[in-house]
Amino acid sequence: MSTTYLEAIREGLIEEMDRDPNVFLLGEDIGIYGGAFKMTAGMLDRFGEQRVVDTPISESAIIGAAIGASFAGLRPVAEIQFSDFISCGFDQIVNYAAKCRYRWNAPVPIVVRAPSGGGIHGGPYHSQNPEAWFVHTPGLKVIAPATAYDAKGLIKSAIRDNDPVIFFEHKALYRRIKEDLPTGEYTVPIGKARLHREGRHISVITYGSMVHAAAEAADQLNAEGISLEIIDLRTLLPLDEDTILASVRKTSKALIAHEACMTGGVGGEIAARITEKVFEYLDGPVVRVTAPDCPVPYSPPLEEAFLPNAAKIVEKARWLAKF
Amino acid sequence: MSTTYLEAIREGLIEEMDRDPNVFLLGEDIGIYGGAFKMTAGMLDRFGEQRVVDTPISESAIIGAAIGASFAGLRPVAEIQFSDFISCGFDQIVNYAAKCRYRWNAPVPIVVRAPSGGGIHGGPYHSQNPEAWFVHTPGLKVIAPATAYDAKGLIKSAIRDNDPVIFFEHKALYRRIKEDLPTGEYTVPIGKARLHREGRHISVITYGSMVHAAAEAADQLNAEGISLEIIDLRTLLPLDEDTILASVRKTSKALIAHEACMTGGVGGEIAARITEKVFEYLDGPVVRVTAPDCPVPYSPPLEEAFLPNAAKIVEKARWLAKF
Amino acid sequence: MAAVNSLTPLAPAEADSAADPALARRALRYLVLMREVEDRIERKLYRQGKILGGVYVGRGQEAICVGAGLVAEPDDMLFPCHRDLGLFLIRGVQPRQIFAQYMGRTGGLTRGRDGNMHMGDLNLKIIAIISAMAASVPVAAGAAFACKYKGNKEAVFVFFGDGATSRGDWHEGINLASVQKTPLVLICNNNQYAYSTPLDKQMACANVADRGPGYGIPSEIVDGNDVLAVYEATRRAAAHAREGLGPYLIECKTFRMTGHSAHDAGSYVPDHMWKEWAEKDPIQRLQRVMLDREWVAQEEIDEIHASVRIEVDAAIEWAEQSPYPDPSELLDNVYEPESR
């Protein structure tokens, strides 16, 4: 029986907590309520108040406390109720967690889970995709899974990783996608992209919700004889440059898609690496399909216009194919 | 008699405070002490406690209070003692200031001044260049002047601007560079790059301290018959794409230089726009010269190795020239 | 009555407002209007799928924003929290604009840019919240600083819940205002929950008011379900602020008679609390007082409820006719037009 993206992450959390008594969860309303998205539903009963810790509304303290607990040998998994609020604990992530190992050789094995993304009519403060801020912060690892399989395998790897991991879960995928997962235990390596779909003409480099939009676009374009290869990055930092470049060497065209707004987004970094490192292979400009540079609007027609989707990928891909 | 980069900004602040009684300064130790870098030295005596306001150590309150004062018609200029601490007030900038106009048509005419950059043996927490975080935040304007002339003209424009402006001052330039400024009043427009030096073979797109490193590199390379054109962006958001693209159309080669670490930096965005929009003009890969992806180390030999400089630009430019 | 710290008993409603039938009538109308508007939003429009996204209402705690809002002068800047609809009504925002806001229509205060209580109007000096709890406190401190800067007699009112007091911004904002002795009235609705989190998991002190002394400012506790008591306490606070004595913290004890938001049934709340607090309903309570004191007849009360229902029916109709924003507006107003 198949598992949703949300259930997959929950399974990963439970398996890791069963495996390692030092793993615990902290965050707002994750206990009796089971979390704003019910990610931790039932976990309080299973693991008790000591390991499923409701906190006051204080993101900086949640992340800071996770860091401190990790100094003492625990492996905290912090939930930020919406990734939009991660900016309230920003300093603890970018200045404290990210730099301890480099500065004084102190590992900070924490995971910060943050539901991100739009498409749920959440408006400007319940829809953001802030991953690029963290991708520009050496010392962090940044993960953004697109499938239930990867979500489970990566949350497990994140918990076992000895560096601070920011784990973005796309909230619009929580219940929208499901798949059959292996019964046995498995993990997915951090830092390795995944070939989501093989293709010949254009490499679509993407992650999170846009992987599914890209797949839709690929189906449509097949009919037109345009074949998209889809690379699901899965990890945004460190970037799996080899997989990206190998695909572009093959297709000689690249389209980058993400839901975050364009300017300063992760797409820029990827485009820059492609142009710098496989320039001679390129048969056309590297293009990006992203949200425009504005906050995420609330009203359905505006949000619809704001979010990138299959149609917008199709359009850009058609244009690029002509080169 | 010539004016340093620091004096130029101070002059700009004083002129704007003389011009408009609604302009005031707030920050830590800016009053009797005149600020950690003495930017506001003498201003308490000149303008009084009401307009030069010492605050408790609370960056979020400093920025938040600036926003609130602006709602009431004032034009606050907040000083963050070191840009490394801007992350302590991050939410107020990216979620409050940046989004008010878009959401409910409320302008937020504030300026947040932040001394940034390395080269003063400040170590991981007194040397950072965090501009990319803000460039990925629609609704903000981001400025990073390289010369005394621009620093004065841009701080004045920033104060008059009706959108929130993050103003990065490179602390290593404060007393290192000086020039003769016009006696009369002038401003420099936000959003317009400046041709710092005309050249034929490679467009060096840069800002802040790297403008001077690029000029040094250009001098050296002239002897070798390699001519660099240097574009000083001055404003990072909104980016002056036209000027960037015009230069690359002319030289057909682009090198981007900034002091911030590479991954997710502003350089990626610029490279992406070049590749996307003037691909056909490119005779070689778009390359970047930046700091590597690690915190800013303290020890002189490490910091020396960390910081990009003229020599590193020369090396990359030579490589690119061969294409 | 002098400002007092938290250890004093609940402030009684015995004060001049207790002898002001006209005030009570205005308060009652706003209480009833707020209740009716929010009932329609939460129990009708949301369930009919006409409102998408989050819905937060102030059911059971309307007396706080209405009692305090009636004290504020038109020039006083207001920073509501997400359960203070009454402040908008008192400032003259029309129910139809509020319904349009919730439905994402151009007739709403944000033209569909933002939803639900994320609305404001700078001309009316009522400021839109951002989601981050307590983020408005430092911002309000800055607005209060501006009053002092300009030397006017305005005060700034900032509203927040018990949960918001856990945030760093709350501390930084109240500390800055206290140091600067600016005219900031801080009004906490202590409804005993932050989402699903009860007080004992949020703070280790008995009352939010216990935090006043840490900032050297007066704080008092008031019965948040007694609109006249809230009015009186707010008058003391506003007078204190306008006299240049600095911030003043009021803790209004109340209860959230609903889940955290429309999708939350509040099953974590013990049954006895629902019952206990239902009896303290601020509307029933004010009506009893007004009847006992023979300020109104039952007919007049019925007439208020009836006229509010009619007004609200019309407002919803209007809002449903209000057009959605056109996608072509998407990129408008990210920056000041000319400056782009």
Next chain:
Amino acid sequence: MAAVNSLTPLAPAEADSAADPALARRALRYLVLMREVEDRIERKLYRQGKILGGVYVGRGQEAICVGAGLVAEPDDMLFPCHRDLGLFLIRGVQPRQIFAQYMGRTGGLTRGRDGNMHMGDLNLKIIAIISAMAASVPVAAGAAFACKYKGNKEAVFVFFGDGATSRGDWHEGINLASVQKTPLVLICNNNQYAYSTPLDKQMACANVADRGPGYGIPSEIVDGNDVLAVYEATRRAAAHAREGLGPYLIECKTFRMTGHSAHDAGSYVPDHMWKEWAEKDPIQRLQRVMLDREWVAQEEIDEIHASVRIEVDAAIEWAEQSPYPDPSELLDNVYEPESR
């Protein structure tokens, strides 16, 4: 003596430590050693250009970290602030490592990655500060939570200045620890300035200890220049924490007998304060007590000073020989090696 709130007078040094000459001797040696090491750093090496970047010393307030540090058990995690060098000495960090740290050499605790007091050693359970004031408070709260999680009897000690208490992190961290009732000992060095900013521009309450009740935790004020008084207060706090009664806040009144950092002459400090506090010097003071009580002879004291000078001379020599890190190390240890 029971934990008390801030309104009580300064805690006297009359307690068992007052009858413990051995403790006093240890304290004196650490006080003298810290003073000597920092004098060399600030007044010699920095001025000779052998130390680049910021230099912050604890001159005049050494009794706080020494008095508290002598209470901490080896397994108690320490979170020093930037004026708590004594904690490192007590934990066994050698002066030569400290000089090498300041000079950016590989012999320093951070191998030159970071400078001055930005150092730590996880094996010694002493945590490196980050620059952001008060950022360690929530982190220390998490470490204290871990003690409770593991059910051990350890306590966590976090140190900060008066200025740090203005930050949101201070509030969030102390609030979390209070709610969780974790073994966190909070020690404030109130040296009356934050950089150039005096107390009245930082807080509107009379004492930092006045903030304890807002978190439902005990707080007390102690004479921060009396090492034995600090020791006693810290013992009370640690006992409270280990008994599972939760956090405990100690405010140590003291004065910063130097500018904020080596480049700051502190000209904004009124002359009388320098004079007034010079007389309260913690080293002179402890020596007087020890002599009065005939715990030591003057010779012994002179001998302590002399031996410290010799130790420090040797340490500086060693540090100057310590090599700079090789540029090839630049990118090591950004991430765990294998995982890259």
